[in-house]
Structure formats: structure tokens, C-alpha cells
Amino acid sequence: MTFIRPEIIRPPSEHASYYLPLTAGCSNNSCTFCNYSMSHLSMRDLDEVKREIDAVSLYMNHHVRVSDQPEIVYAILRRWNGKKLFLQDGDALVYPYPKLIEILRYLNEKLPGLERIASYATPQDILRRTTDELKTLKDLKLGILYMGVESGDDEVIQRIHKGVTHDQMVEAARKVKESGILLSVTVILGLGGLKGSQRHALETARILTEMDPDYAGALTLTLIPGTPLYDEFERDEFDLISPFDSLRELKTIVENSNFTNCFFSSMHASNYFAIRGQMPADKERVIKQLDTILAKRDPALLRPEFLRGL
Numbered sequence: 001m002t003f004i005r006p007e008i009i010r011p012p013s014e015h016a017s018y019y020l021p022l023t024a025g026c027s028n029n030s031c032t033f034c035n036y037s038m039s040h041l042s043m044r045d046l047d048e049v050k051r052e053i054d055a056v057s058l059y060m061n062h063h064v065r066v067s068d069q070p071e072i073v074y075a076i077l078r079r080w081n082g083k084k085l086f087l088q089d090g091d092a093l094v095y096p097y098p099k100l101i102e103i104l105r106y107l108n109e110k111l112p113g114l115e116r117i118a119s120y121a122t123p124q125d126i127l128r129r130t131t132d133e134l135k136t137l138k139d140l141k142l143g144i145l146y147m148g149v150e151s152g153d154d155e156v157i158q159r160i161h162k163g164v165t166h167d168q169m170v171e172a173a174r175k176v177k178e179s180g181i182l183l184s185v186t187v188i189l190g191l192g193g194l195k196g197s198q199r200h201a202l203e204t205a206r207i208l209t210e211m212d213p214d215y216a217g218a219l220t221l222t223l224i225p226g227t228p229l230y231d232e233f234e235r236d237e238f239d240l241i242s243p244f245d246s247l248r249e250l251k252t253i254v255e256n257s258n259f260t261n262c263f264f265s266s267m268h269a270s271n272y273f274a275i276r277g278q279m280p281a282d283k284e285r286v287i288k289q290l291d292t293i294l295a296k297r298d299p300a301l302l303r304p305e306f307l308r309g310l
């Protein structure tokens with residue numbers, strides 16, 4: 001079957017990367033809020049991936065273009081500095097392990113200037129690998145994995161069909177950290193709805209503490225038409241929290257989480273207010289910042305709805 005190159009969806013910190021698709025879609029296509037829900041996972045043929053790596057190498061070393069590559073390859077290459085590479089798509093770590101190893105080896109051989117390879121990974125993908133397998137990937141420059149945690153509250157996790165439990169996500173984080181690969185996680189403000197808001201925030205703080213990632217980002221729930229959660233909302237079975245309540249959740253998470261050394265932020269475009277800090281050093285400053293905005297309750301201080309993004 002012909003592989004259809006996925007649209008570029010990547011973490012903000014991968015903005016300068018080359019985007020190399022190994023898969024399209026997500027293997028855990030069940031999360032009710034996500035635009036990958038019900039997507040069909042397809043795997044790209046190994047030889048096709050290698051041909052793209054050959055083309056990238058030829059362009060970077062000799063500025064030569066080949067005709068069998070799509071224009072997007074050269075659009076990315078024109079602004080690429082050769083250092084970071086992001087494996088697409090929703091969870092490229094699901095790509096069969098022996099083939100993944102072969103691709104990483106090939107990347108190292110053809111693009112020796114690469115400094116870091118990155119990928120999204122579901123907790124299930126990580127749990128399928130041993131720590132030694134993850135260490136092997138790390139030795140081949142897989143330097144960071146991005147994992148969606150969404151919530152620490154088992155009730156929420158089950159309701160959104162994440163397919164894992166709180167404890168399984170903590171176990172996945174432990175494996176990544178043990179392998180030496182950096183771990184970046186995201187949680188979603190508002191995912192517990194109105195009634196479950198406080199427990200969602202407290203349990204999310206608890207899971208973040210237990211995972212102790214290198215990076216943690218808070219996003220704010222944005223309902224996407226066509227997703228099961230959007231339909232629940234339309235049927236009055238799910239309530240959205242207010243923008244200020246999302247900041248109250250954020251404050252609860254910051255107050256109740258404890259990190260060894262984590263860059264925590266809410267800079268994603270979905271959020272109503274951006275905070276950032278190296279935790280634990282900046283914890284008190286961030287809490288004060290949130291206290292001030294929560295006391296003023298001035299909508300002019302929030303990102304306007306029309307500027308929010310996914």
C-alpha cells in the first residue's frame with residue numbers, strides 16, 4: 001500500500017528539526033479528545049525511508065536534489081542545520097524495533113553531524129521495550145521521547161480511553177529515565193471536566209512527581225469537532241472548565257508537584273496564559289504569578305480565544 005506522508009505535527013521544541021516519517025497515524029488511536037483518534041496507523045517501507053535519508057544526505061553534502069522525493073523534503077532541508085531530526089508520526093517508537101535500529105544506524109552513517117533524534121512515544125510503545133533496548137536507541141542518538149500523559153487520574157485516563165493506567169505510565173517513565181533518554185511529557189488542563197477538575201489536577205501533580213520528567217508541558221483542552229469527546233460535550237455529558245479555572249488547575253499542579261530538575265511550562269498555544277520555570281528553583285515565582293492573575297481575573301490578561309491553537 002502506498003504510504004501517505006503525514007501532515008507535520010510535532011512538539012514546539014522540534015521547530016528546527018528535519019521531519020522524517022516512519023509511520024502515519026497513531027497505534028493507540030482511541031483517545032477521545034485527540035485528532036488522531038480513529039486514525040489508521042500505517043508503517044512506511046524501510047527502503048523508502050532509506051531513500052529519503054540518501055536524498056537528505058546528498059542535499060546536505062553536495063546540494064544535489066533527486067527527482068523521486070517530494071517538494072516538502074527540500075522545503076524542510078532549505079532551512080535545516082543538520083543537527084536535530086524528528087521521527088514522525090503520532091508514535092514513531094511503534095516502528096518494529098529491528099527496523100528502527102537499522103534506520104537509526106543508517107541516519108548515523110549518512111548524517112554524522114546529527115546531534116539528536118526525537119520521537120513521540122505512547123506509554124505502551126515504551127513498555128514494550130526493555131531498558132537495554134532503549135539504551136541501544138539512546139546510543140544511536142535517540143535523545144528525547146515525547147509522551148502524552150494527559151492526566152494522572154485513573155478515572156479520567158480510563159474515560160478518555162488512553163489504554164494504560166497511572167502506574168503503567170510511571171513505569172514507562174522510569175524505563176526512559178533509566179535508559180538515559182530525556183523524557184518530555186504533556187498534561188491537559190480541563191480534561192477532568194468541571195466535576196473532576198480538582199482531582200484531575202491533584203492526581204496529575206502526583207503522576208508528574210512520580211515520573212519526575214526532564215520537561216513537562218501543560219496544554220489546555222481544545223475540543224476538536226469529529227472526536228468522541230466533542231460529541232460527549234454536544235450531548236451535555238462533558239463540561240468545559242472556564243479559562244480561569246484552567247489556571248487554577250495549573251496552579252494546583254505546580255503547587256503539588258515536586259521535581260528533581262524539570263523545565264515546566266504552559267507555553268503551548270492552547271493555553272490562556274503562559275508560565276515557564278525550571279523546577280523546583282522557580283516554583284514560588286510561578287505560583288505568585290498565577291496567584292496574581294487569578295486575583296485580578298482580568299480577561300484582557302488571557303490569550304484571546306481566536307489566538308489559541310491546537
Ligand code: SF4
Binds near residue numbers: 027090
Ligand atoms: S496516544 Fe497520543 S497521539 Fe495517539 S490517540 Fe492518544 S493522545 Fe492521540
